[in-house]
Amino acid sequence: MTVILGIDIGGSGIKGAPVDTATGQLLAERWRIPTPEGAKPADVTRVVKELVEHFQHGGPVGITFPGIVQHGVTLSAANVDQGWIGLDADRLFTDATGCDVHLINDADAAGLAEAKFGAGVGVPGVVMVLTFGTGIGSALINDGVLVPNTELGHLWLRDKHAESWASDRARENDDLNWKQWSKRAVTYLQHLELLFSPDLFIIGGGISKKADRWRDLVTLERSQVVPAALLNDAGIVGAALYAELEAGREKPPRPASVKAQHVEQSATRKTGTKKADPVKKATKAPAKKSK
Missing domain, CATH: 3.30.420.40 (ATPase, nucleotide binding domain)
Incomplete structure (x- = not known):
């Protein structure tokens, strides 16, 4: 031992x-x-x-x-x-x-723990552990091997900074009910699914203790989503x-x-700044002239 x-x-x-x-x-x-x-x-x-x-x-x-x-x-x-x-x-x-x-x-520590002793045990391929709390931490595991420091909570979803918009703190600050928060979480997970195609998402952090409130609301078409098993012991x-x-x-x-x-x-935009989406910019109708 x-x-x-x-x-x-x-x-x-x-x-x-x-x-x-x-x-x-x-x-x-x-x-x-x-x-x-x-x-x-x-x-x-x-x-x-x-x-x-x-x-x-x-x-x-x-x-x-x-x-x-x-x-x-x-x-x-x-x-x-x-x-x-x-x-x-x-x-x-x-x-x-x-x-x-x-x-x-x-978050990397939580990922290692969940992969060996928690919800990721025996799952081959790509497993992504996300900790929803004050921010959003991320751990990327491939066949049990950690890819460190992914920091995927700092991705941008058009004009939304992911962790500032979809974390557990954002849920509390914006006074969201579980259905409203789940819609944000799913939007974020769909973006990660498009980029990484993981076999499994494990949702940890403070939000994992309330899994009965969001488990049936946070679902994806391709990837399975489950709550973390180790809770506060994962770190x-x-x-x-x-x-x-x-x-x-x-x-x-x-x-x-x-x-x-x-x-x-370090993402595509700086916090507090706005940058026009290229698709929106190309299709945006011309502004009406003031009389």
């Missing part, structure tokens, strides 16, 4: 538990500490160290992060302090805890699985400087 501590950094709480990576089972009750206001690196590191000490853990540690992670360096910070951008977070956490730490994007389990995969591997050298990835502006 391999026991690895998994830690899930979230917007409201940072939680962790030791995981048996052979079964995906938590070996102790989850311990949760509120995320420090502003989620600055030093404050989050203090909480991570506290969790490691709480479980008296001295082995490898897997940690999720709500943003792009490349070779342990955090490259975006959509919902946390901007000080994370370009930070060697692997090294920061390793130095603070004395453990071998491996960082992974939070912890996936982080531990990733640390097991990476433990013992030599980490690549870090560049002297890292260019930040501004994911909100």
